[in-house]
Amino acid sequence: CKVLVSGATGYIAAWVVQNLLERGYSVRGTARSVAKGEYLKKVFAPYGDKFEVVVVEDISQDGAFDEAVKGVDAIEHTASPFHMNAVDPDELIKPAVNGTVGMLKSVLKDESTKVKRVVITSSGAAVLREEPTQLTFTEADWNTQCLEVLKKFEDEGRKNEAPNMMKYRASKTLAERSAWEFVNDPENKLRIKWDLAVLNPPFVFGPAIHEITTPSSLNTSAATFYNYVADGTKANAAGNDFLANTGTCWIDVRDLAEAHALALEKEAAGGERIIVSGGLWKWQDFIDAANDLNPLPKLSTTLPVGIRGAGKTAKHLSIYNTAKADRILGLKYRSIAETTKDTFGDYEARGW
Ligand code: NDP
Numbered sequence: 001c002k003v004l005v006s007g008a009t010g011y012i013a014a015w016v017v018q019n020l021l022e023r024g025y026s027v028r029g030t031a032r033s034v035a036k037g038e039y040l041k042k043v044f045a046p047y048g049d050k051f052e053v054v055v056v057e058d059i060s061q062d063g064a065f066d067e068a069v070k071g072v073d074a075i076e077h078t079a080s081p082f083h084m085n086a087v088d089p090d091e092l093i094k095p096a097v098n099g100t101v102g103m104l105k106s107v108l109k110d111e112s113t114k115v116k117r118v119v120i121t122s123s124g125a126a127v128l129r130e131e132p133t134q135l136t137f138t139e140a141d142w143n144t145q146c147l148e149v150l151k152k153f154e155d156e157g158r159k160n161e162a163p164n165m166m167k168y169r170a171s172k173t174l175a176e177r178s179a180w181e182f183v184n185d186p187e188n189k190l191r192i193k194w195d196l197a198v199l200n201p202p203f204v205f206g207p208a209i210h211e212i213t214t215p216s217s218l219n220t221s222a223a224t225f226y227n228y229v230a231d232g233t234k235a236n237a238a239g240n241d242f243l244a245n246t247g248t249c250w251i252d253v254r255d256l257a258e259a260h261a262l263a264l265e266k267e268a269a270g271g272e273r274i275i276v277s278g279g280l281w282k283w284q285d286f287i288d289a290a291n292d293l294n295p296l297p298k299l300s301t302t303l304p305v306g307i308r309g310a311g312k313t314a315k316h317l318s319i320y321n322t323a324k325a326d327r328i329l330g331l332k333y334r335s336i337a338e339t340t341k342d343t344f345g346d347y348e349a350r351g352w
Contacts, residue, residue, distance in 0.1 A: 001025050001026065001073045001074070002025065002026040002027070002028060002071065002072045002073055002074075003020050003025050003026070003027050003028070003072060003073065003074045003075065003076060003264065004027075004028045004029075004030070004065075004068055004069060004072040004074070004075045004076070005017050005020070005027055005028070005029045005030070005075075005076045005078060006029075006030045006056065006059065006065070006068075006075070006076070006077045006078055006079040006099070006103065007030060007059075007078045007079025007080070008027075008029025008030055008031060008037075008040055008053070008078075009029075009031045009032065009036045009037070009039070009040060009210055009211065010078060010079065010210060010219065011204070011208055011210055011218075011219035011221075011222060011253065012078055012121065012204055012219075012253055012256055012257070013029070013076070013078040013079070013121075013210075014040065014043070014208075014209045014210035015209060015253050015254055015256070015257035016076050016078060016256075016257045016260045016261070017029050017040070017044065017051070018043075018044070018209060018257065019254070019257040019258055019260065019261050020076075020260075020261055021044060021047045021050055021051060023261055025050075026050045026051070026052075027044075027050065027051050027052075028051075028052050028053070028054055028068065028072060029051065029052070029053050029054075030053070030054055030055070030056040030065075030068055030079065031053050031054075031055060031056075032055065032056070032057050032058070033055060033057065034053075034055060036211070037053035037054075037055065039210075039211040040053060040210070040211075041053060043209055043210075054067065054068045056068055056079075058095070059079050059080075059095050059098065059099030059102060059103075060094050060095040060098045060099065060102075061098075061102075062098075062102065063102070063105075063106065064099070064102050064106075065102055065103050065106035065107075066106045066109065066110075068106070069103070069106045069107050069110055069113065069115065070110060070112075071114070072114070072115060073114050073115060073116060074115060074116055074117050074118070074119070074264050075103065075107065075115060075117075075118045075119065076119045076121070076260050076264070077099070077100060077103045077118060077119065077120045077121065078121040078260075079095075079099055080095065080096045080099060080100070080121070080171070080172070080175060081095050081096065081171070082168065082219065082220050082221075083168075083220050084164040084165065084168065084220065085164070086164065086167050086168075087160050088159070088160055089150055089159055089160075089162060089167040089170060089171070091167075092167050092168055092170075092171035093167075093170060093171045093174055093175075095171075096171035096172065096174065096175035097171070097174050097175045097178050099175070100120060100175040100176070100178055100179050101178050101179070101182055103118070104118065104179060104182045104183070104196075105182075107194065108188060108191060108192060113193070113194070115193075115194045116194050116195075117194055117195055117196070117197060117263075117264055117269075117270060118194060118195075118196050118197070119196075119197045119198070119199065119260055119263045119264055119269075120175075120176065120179055120196065120197075120198045120199070121199055121201070121260070122172055122175070122176040122179075122198045122199060122200050122273065123169075123172040123176075123200055123201060123202075124137075124200050124201060124202040124203075124248075124249065124275065124277070124318075124320065125143060125146070125168060125169040125172040125173070126142065126143050126169070126172040126173040126175075126176045126177075126200060127139070127141050127142065127143055127200050127275060127320075128141070128143055128248075128318050129141075129143050129144075129145035129146075130145065130317070130318075131317065132317070133317070134315070134316065134317050134318075134319065135317065135318060135319070136319045136320070136321050137275070137318065137319070137320050137321065138275070138320075138321045138323075138324075139200070139272070139273045139274065139275055139324055142173065142177070143169055143172075143173045144173070145169075146166045146169035146170040146173055147170055147173060147174070149162060149163070149166045149170075150162050150166055150167065150170050176198060176200075176273070179196060179198065180196070180198075180273075183195075183196045195270035195271055196270070196271065197263045197264075197269040197270055197271070197272055197273075197274065198272070198273040198274065199256070199259055199260065199263055199273075199274055199276055200273055200274065200275045200276070201251050201256050201259070201275075201276050201277065202248060202249035202250055202251060202277050202320065203221050203224075203247075203248065203249065203250045203251075203281075204221045204222075204250070204251055204252075204253050204256055205221060205222060205225045205250055205251075205252060205253065205286075205339055205343065206222075206252040206253035206254055206334075206339050206342060206343055207253070207254075207342050207343050207345070207346035208222060208253075208346060212350075214352075215227075215230075215231070215347075215352055222253075222343075225286065225343065226347070228243065228246075228283040228286075228287075228304070229283060229286040229287055229290055229304070229340070229343075230290070230297075230299060230301055230303065230344070230347060230352075231301045231304075232301055232302035232303055232304040232305075233301070233302070235283070235287070235304030235306070236304055240306050240307050240310070242283070243282070243283040243284045243287060243304065243306040243307075243310075243311075244282055244283075244284045244306065244307060244310035244311055244314050245282060245314045245315070246282060246283055247280070247281040247282035247283055247284075247285070247311070247314075248280070248281070248316070248317075248318045249277040249278075249279065249280055249281070249318065249319070249320050250277070250278055250279070250280075250281045251276055251277055251278045251333065252278060252333065252334040252338075252339045254334065255276070255278060255331060255332070255333050255334055256276060258331060259274075259276045259325070259329055259331050262329040262330070262331065263329065266328055266329060268327075268328045269328050269329065272324065272328065274324050274325050274328060274329065275320045275321065275322055275324065275325060276322065276325045276329070276331060277320040277322050277325075277333075278333035278334065278335075279333065279336075280316050280319065281311070281336060282310075282311030282314050283306070283311070284306045284307065284308075284309075284310045284311030284314070285311040285312070285336050286336060286340055287303070287304050287305065287306050287311075288306075288308055288309065288311065289336050289337045289340035289341075290303055290340050290344060291303060291305060291308070292337070293340070293341060293344060297344040297345075297347065297348050298348060299344075299347055299348065299352055300352060301352075
């Protein structure tokens, strides 16, 4: 059984590849260049010819996945830009939407396809909205707030000035929406022999196995973790109030990888969008867990301290209901203490 994993050079996807290989699947990962693929080949060398790399340079391009989808039995589509540096929102929206629809088009085009299921890594960004009151979100919720914010900026002729988080959230809402529209399109429906499952994770933390050299080359979520939990200078500059009150929901990257495998394997996941979340966090909660490590990690940075326990009493506005993931995937989640321990172990091993 062979699974295509798009964006295999990314933080989450590398763990998805590892999880699938551990389960005995063969995996074809996409990388933007041969050079980027070489690193992954080294990481997964213990699995021999069970792992292969194909180059997909730019998921925005028409037909980008036409060759990559050939001969696989299932797909994990994880590639999508996640950063806060876009000027024009289309820098995020175009690859997110074209990459997602393009993947589905490539499978549909392939008349000899053996694909049974496509799993897409969407996000809590496509679910939540920000209100001054506490809200509990389910899979019935769609984040249209980000689209409204973007439209307002666009109407005012200054779309590039929209908040970066809103640009990213819009890319995820539009990409996921376009995937469901694609599979529900009456003409496509007649021809599609596979089904779609979507995962909606919140912030993802935990150790990394993809190619990174310095803390600043970490992906967006893991880099913020480093900045506010490991790097005392940056965390202290942000201030105790920020550390105690900033945070929503999170999941360990290895649990999210497990969710990707389960979303392929569980029959009932077909046709579902599924929120996966390990629970609530504030930066202070992770800082407390870091300071509880025994022995304390030996890093080149000084650990922040903040105000111990202040995260426990802070207010949470966004909460996810994970009943569907519990029922369909039966996913178990790592704790703040375990993820913090393993993440700092990773930093130490890298000599940071
Ligand atoms: P990474 O940046 O580590 O991974 C993104 C991957 O997508 C990389 O392999 C990247 O390649 C690839 N990619 C991006 N744009 C293109 C493009 N135009 N053409 C080809 N490949 C492209 O991020 P994460 O692992 O954190 O994110 C993976 C997925 O998970 C994304 O869909 C993201 O939206 C989603 N997600 C992430 C969360 C998080 O907290 N990390 C939370 C919820 C969802 P390259 O590095 O070579 O540019």
